[in-house]
Amino acid sequence: MSLQPLAERLRPQTLDDYIGQKHLVGPDGVLRRMIDTGNVSSFILWGPPGVGKTTLAKIIANTTKSSFYTLSAVTSGVKDVREVIDRARQEVTGMFAKGRPILFIDEIHRFSKSQQDSLLGAVENGTVTLIGATTENPSFEVIRPLLSRAQVYTLKSLEEADLEILLRRAIEKDEILSKANVRVEQTTALFRYSGGDARKLLNILDLLEQSVPIGQEIVINDKVVTERLQENPLAYDKDGEMHYDIISAFIKSIRGSDPDAAVYWLARMIAGGEDPEFIARRMVILASEDIGLANPNAMLIADTTFNIIQKIGMPEGRIPLSECAIYLAQSPKSNSAYLAIDAALAEVERSGNLPVPLHLRNAPTSLMKQLGYGKNYLYAHDYPGNFVVQQFRPDAIADKTFWNPCSNPAEDVMRQRHEARWGKK
Numbered sequence: 434m435s436l437q438p439l440a441e442r443l444r445p446q447t448l449d450d451y452i453g454q455k456h457l458v459g460p461d462g463v464l465r466r467m468i469d470t471g472n473v474s475s476f477i478l479w480g481p482p483g484v485g486k487t488t489l490a491k492i493i494a495n496t497t498k499s500s501f502y503t504l505s506a507v508t509s510g511v512k513d514v515r516e517v518i519d520r521a522r523q524e525v526t527g528m529f530a531k532g533r534p535i536l537f538i539d540e541i542h543r544f545s546k547s548q549q550d551s552l553l554g555a556v557e558n559g560t561v562t563l564i565g566a567t568t569e570n571p572s573f574e575v576i577r578p579l580l581s582r583a584q585v586y587t588l589k590s591l592e593e594a595d596l597e598i599l600l601r602r603a604i605e606k607d608e609i610l611s612k613a614n615v616r617v618e619q620t621t622a623l624f625r626y627s628g629g630d631a632r633k634l635l636n637i638l639d640l641l642e643q644s645v646p647i648g649q650e651i652v653i654n655d656k657v658v659t660e661r662l663q664e665n666p667l668a669y670d671k672d673g674e675m676h677y678d679i680i681s682a683f684i685k686s687i688r689g690s691d692p693d694a695a696v697y698w699l700a701r702m703i704a705g706g707e708d709p710e711f712i713a714r715r716m717v718i719l720a721s722e723d724i725g726l727a728n729p730n731a732m733l734i735a736d737t738t739f740n741i742i743q744k745i746g747m748p749e750g751r752i753p754l755s756e757c758a759i760y761l762a763q764s765p766k767s768n769s770a771y772l773a774i775d776a777a778l779a780e781v782e783r784s785g786n787l788p789v790p791l792h793l794r795n796a797p798t799s800l801m802k803q804l805g806y807g808k809n810y811l812y813a814h815d816y817p818g819n820f821v822v823q824q825f826r827p828d829a830i831a832d833k834t835f836w837n838p839c840s841n842p843a844e845d846v847m848r849q850r851h852e853a854r855w856g857k858k
Contacts (some may be wrong), residue, residue, distance in 0.1 A: 439610070439642075440635040443603055444488055446495055452602075452631065453595040454485060454588050464489065464586065468496055473535060475556055477565040477575065480588025483630030486566035490537040493564065500524055500534040502561075506543035511551045518555040533562050541565035542574035549576045556582050590629025596620075599631055603638055610642060614650045622655035626662055637662065679705075680715060683758075687716075688723045692762035699751075699758050709750045713739040716757055727767035727841040734760055765841045773836035780830060787827035820854055 445451045448458050448465055457464040467473050473493060478486040494501040502517045521534040536555075538544070555561045556579070563583055567574060571585050591599070597620070604615050627634035638653075640661055645651055679701050686694035702712055713735070720735040738757040742750045796806035811821045824831055838844035838851070 438636065439603060439607060439639045440632045442607055442609075443599075443635060445492065448492060451485060451488065451492065452599055453591045454489075457586055457588070458489070468493055471497055471499075473497060473499070473533075473562050473564075475563040475583040477541065477563075477567060477571055477580075477583050477585045478588055479567050479569075479571055479585055481590055481630065482568055483632035483634075484588045484591060485631065486588060487539060490539075490564050490566065493535065494537070497535060499562070501537065502534060503537045503539070506538055506540040506548070509538075509548075511548050514548060514551045518552075518560060521555065521561045533559060535564060536561040537564045537566070539566050540568075542567040542569035542571070546576055549579050553578055553582070591627075591631055592629070593624055596624050596627055596629070596631070596634055599634060600638070603635060610638065610651075613642065614648075616650055616652050618652060618654035620653070622658040623653060626658065680707075680712075683712075684715060684719055684723075687719055687758060687762045688766065690762055690766065692759045695758045695762045696755055699754060703747075703751055703754075709742045709747055709754060710739065712754055713742045713757070716754075716761060720761060722771045723766055723768055724761060724764045725767045725770040726847065727765040727839065727843050729843075731761055731764050765843070767839040767841055767844055769836060769839045769844065776835045780833060780835070784827075784829060787829050790824060790827065792823070793825065822855070 448468060451458055454462075454464075456462060459465065478489060480486055490503075494503075500521070502521065504513060504517060517536060521536065524534055536552075538552075541549075552563060556563045563579075565575070565583065571580060600617070600620065600623070604610050604617070623634065623637060626637060637658065641651055641653060641657070644661055679698055683695060683698035683702065686698055699712065703709070717732065717735040717739055720732040724731040735757055738753050741753045745753075791805045792808055792810040794801070794806040796802045801807075811823045813819050813821055815821075826833065838848045
């Protein structure tokens with residue numbers, strides 16, 4: 434009996450044996466063309482577990498003429514990265530260079546910023562071609578300079594037709610299952626538990642094969658699969674793509690003022706074992722981004738919920754989480770603060786470090802006072818209503834507007850107060 438798990442025994446060695454991802458490896462797929470021609474450029478494979486990210490990298494390793502280095506972000510540090518890059522650099526500059534070496538990094542999202550920074554120079558100057566694999570959204574987990582140097586390709590969960598092909602291949606071609614007496618009666622439970630994950634499906638087959646005496650018939654039907662697994666079939670992977678999909682649905686339901694949908698998605702996350710502090714943290718962000726000035730109390734309630742979760746934990750924590758989610762969903766909405774800071778940041782990016790007007794500058798020394806620092810500054814508390822008109826922005830953007838109040842009772846009052854002081858925008 435082979436000591437290798439079924440998933441490893443059936444790992445494809447060529448693209449012709451690869452199952453799924455036709456948009457990337459089909460006849461006109463970009464990765465097929467890249468592999469067939471040998472002209473491999475840096476890219477990152479993003480997708481849920483068990484859809485063929487590592488397998489694609491190994492197929493490239495089997496077909497390319499370039500040297501192939503592998504690092505795992507779980508066990509490798511900056512030192513390991515630099516050692517591989519040094520070896521690759523020696524190859525590139527050597528007499529018998531075969532082409533640009535390929536560096537495959539599994540779970541690249543686990544690399545820290547400093548570890549990712551250590552890759553930049555080698556990728557940019559062509560010392561190595563980077564192939565990364567991640568189950569997390571690269572937009573959140575990979576630094577921007579690295580993203581700009583590597584194309585991102587999205588892999589999808591395997592469809593039922595793909596799983597059917599994989600099942601048949603395992604039964605007909607595996608060195609163990611092909612010699613066993615396997616009878617397939619139903620596949621609904623098998624495919625549901627697999628959840629589009631090839632590795633899960635093959636692991637289940639492994640379990641079924643090992644759970645019967647040698648020589649006895651292996652029956653695959655919904656009852657047998659469910660009894661053998663004895664686990665919750667909920668397709669929530671708190672470490673994978675579903676993590677982002679469900680939190681996105683949760684946030685959008687609150688933003689859309691649907692408390693029932695918000696509580697449903699909250700329940701999905703709780704049932705799936707999501708970190709309750711992560712949920713509470715996202716509600717704090719939402720309270721300022723999507724509710725903001727329309728109801729400033731929302732951020733206080735969200736922050737309090739986060740603190741309560743840290744104190745009491747689960748399962749009791751589900752109650753304040755639900756209370757907060759319903760409150761936020763029912764609150765009036767405004768994103769004016771969010772839009773204002775983004776507009777201001779865009780202006781800073783555009784105009785750079787504009788000088789602070791002299792009358793707003795601090796003047797702790799006599800020289801600064803002689804240079805006009807602080808001169809003609811008007812102290813607001815010396816004037817009626819604690820307000821006096823004066824310029825607070827740099828000269829170049831003196832009339833620039835960043836905050837535009839939304840239409841809700843709270844900001845209507847703010848707008849009226851603002852217009853009474855500064856006039857209409």
